[in-house]
Amino acid sequence: MGLLSFFKQKKKKNTANLAKERLQILIAHEHANKSRQAPDYLPKLKDEILQVIRKYVHVSEKDVNVNVEKGTDYDVLELNITLPDSKE
């Protein structure tokens, strides 16, 4: 290693820092995606709830809203059913 390479080396980029930054961004992003992801059973759950409600009142598919919200300590299952106006 000579004089020239000694000075050259100083200019070399620190790729390890770049790797760390890229990983931190990527992993934060992947974690955020995962927590927003709805559980697999959600469509089936919605379908079955709709069937039960339809035994009594007629509601359309868009009137039933099922949502899972992830908290730090617990998850919340949110159910929103809009009933039609009663005509009587």
Added chain:
Amino acid sequence: MSKVIVVTSGKGGVGKTTSSAAFASGLAAKGHKTAVIDFDVGLRNLDLIMGVERRVVYDFVNVINGESTLKQALIKDKRVENLFILPASQTRDKEALNKEGVESVLNELKEEGFEYIVCDSPAGIEKGAFMALYFADEAIIVTNPEVSSVRDSDRILGILQSRSKAAEEGRTVKEHLLITRYSPDRVEGGDMLSMDDIIEILSVPLIGVIPESGTVLQASNSGNPVIMDKESKAGQAYMDMVCRFLGEDIPLRFVKSEEKKGFFKKLFG
């Protein structure tokens, strides 16, 4: 009380089997009755790393299917007392492993008085890897200081925390980070992620750092777990890791560059 420990990583080629062989041998050398199971069905290799490939008669899947007893399939190590190897099957049937079968083998090992059951996971996040981690009480996450390995480790940590039996029952799997193929020189040169970087990204407590070393390849060439090579840095680093696992307080070694090149050496060397 027996403990089931999975050695996993997500990514392939990072040193799961090398680490499983070294870890299990180290636990046994410390006087604990230990079994190490190869979960890589179809791509059996633990037997080769442990140097028992010519003694395989029955395998894990044979035991699950009732084609042999557990005693017949377990290979007793000839170098270390208390060490037994359960080889994987070479079948191409992906459904060969199932929860019930794996659980019954683990339970039988526990009844036989095994203190530690080490599960050597295959790469990936498919059935074999899932079976290896499902029953784990503790997990050793093997990671190389390299972007794809760190990302895959994060993925496998997510699976451990959400889909393992412990997670299903509201318990947590105790996680340990094992960094392998570490080059302090390259870290100091800014070319390699440092152990602190990896710990910060994954937020898993560190159990050991194994330096990049030619002796690892020499050990696998000869079928001797590298931990048996007490002269080598990698072997010593594995033994340190085993001692930490058993609760000893041991400082890290081989994580700093050995000789600092002086100014003049850099200039004229």
